[in-house]
Amino acid sequence: MVQYHTQLNSTFGALADPTRRGILERLGRSEAGITELAEAFDITLTGMKKHVGVLEAAGLVTTEKVGRVRRCRLGPRRLDAETAWIEEYRRTLEGRLNRLGEFLERTKENR
Amino acid sequence: MTTTTAQEPTVKATVTTPRDREIRIERIFNASRDRVWNAMTDPELVAEWWGRGNKLVIEKLEVKRGGHWRFVEHSAEGVHGFEGRFREVTPPERVVQTFEWDGMPGYVIVNTMTLQDLGDGRTKMVTTSLFHTTEERDGFLQSGMEGGMNQSYEALDRVLASRF
Numbered sequence: 351m352v353q354y355h356t357q358l359n360s361t362f363g364a365l366a367d368p369t370r371r372g373i374l375e376r377l378g379r380s381e382a383g384i385t386e387l388a389e390a391f392d393i394t395l396t397g398m399k400k401h402v403g404v405l406e407a408a409g410l411v412t413t414e415k416v417g418r419v420r421r422c423r424l425g426p427r428r429l430d431a432e433t434a435w436i437e438e439y440r441r442t443l444e445g446r447l448n449r450l451g452e453f454l455e456r457t458k459e460n461r
Numbered sequence: 462m463t464t465t466t467a468q469e470p471t472v473k474a475t476v477t478t479p480r481d482r483e484i485r486i487e488r489i490f491n492a493s494r495d496r497v498w499n500a501m502t503d504p505e506l507v508a509e510w511w512g513r514g515n516k517l518v519i520e521k522l523e524v525k526r527g528g529h530w531r532f533v534e535h536s537a538e539g540v541h542g543f544e545g546r547f548r549e550v551t552p553p554e555r556v557v558q559t560f561e562w563d564g565m566p567g568y569v570i571v572n573t574m575t576l577q578d579l580g581d582g583r584t585k586m587v588t589t590s591l592f593h594t595t596e597e598r599d600g601f602l603q604s605g606m607e608g609g610m611n612q613s614y615e616a617l618d619r620v621l622a623s624r625f
C-alpha cells in the first residue's frame with residue numbers, strides 16, 4: 351500500500367507539468383522517438399530526456415532503445431490506479447445500496 | 462406511477478455518467494422516505510448495511526452541517542477507513558457530504574443524496590458522486606485520456622446492467 355501511494359504521488363508530480371501532459375497526449379496517438387518529441391515540443395534534446403525520465407519513473411512511459419533511437423510509448427500503468435479507484439468506488443456504492451434495500455425490506459414490520 | 466405489489470423488486474437502479482468525473486445512481490426503495498432517511502443517519506441502523514456484511518465500526522456520525530463522519534470496515538482483505546464531512550443536511554430529503562478513503566489520500570468525492578417521496582410508500586434516491594482530485598489530474602483528464610476512463614465506465618455499465 352505504501353508503494354502504491356508513492357507511485358500515485360510520482361504520477362501527480364509527473365503530470366504537474368503541461369509539457370509532460372502534452373507528451374502523454376502525443377504518445378497516446380502513437381509511439382515516438384525522443385528527438386522527434388523534442389522537435390514537436392520545441393525543446394532541447396536534454397530537456398526532453400529529462401521530461402521522459404520523470405514520466406518513465408512514474409510508470410507512465412516506457413522507453414526502448416531501437417538502433418540509435420530511443421523509442422517512447424505509454425507505460426503500462428497510465429491512470430490505472432485512478433481509474434480503478436473510481437470503478438471500485440462505484441462498485442462498492444452499488445453494493446452498499448443493495449444492502450440498504452435488503453435491510454429496509456427485512457425491517458419492514460418493525461418500524 | 463404503477464401500483465406497488467409484494468412481488469415488485471425492492472430495488473431498481475439506473476446508472477448514468479453524465480460527466481466524466483461524475484457518477485449518478487438512481488434507485489427506488491420499497492420504503493417510506495423517513496425509513497430510508499433513518500437507515501442512513503442513525504448509527505445503529507447504518508451499521509446494519511453499510512459494511513455490506515463486513516464488520517463496521519462507526520467512529521463518528523455527526524449528521525449536521527460541518528459534522529464529521531468516520532467508518533472503519535473490517536473485511537477479509539483488511540481494514541479500511543472512510544471519512545468525510547457533511548456540507549448540507551436537510552432532513553429527510555437531502556445530504557451533501559464528502560467521502561475519502563484512507564487508501565487514496567487526496568481524492569475527495571462530493572456526494573449529493575436526495576430522497577423523493579413517491580407517494581405510494583416508495584422512495585426514490587438519487588446519488589451523485591463528483592470526483593475532486595488535484596489540479597494535475599484535472600488537467601490530465603482534459604488532455605485526452607478520458608477515453609480510457611469512459612471505456613472502463615462502459616464496461617462497468619454492462620456489468621451493472623446485467624445485474625439489474
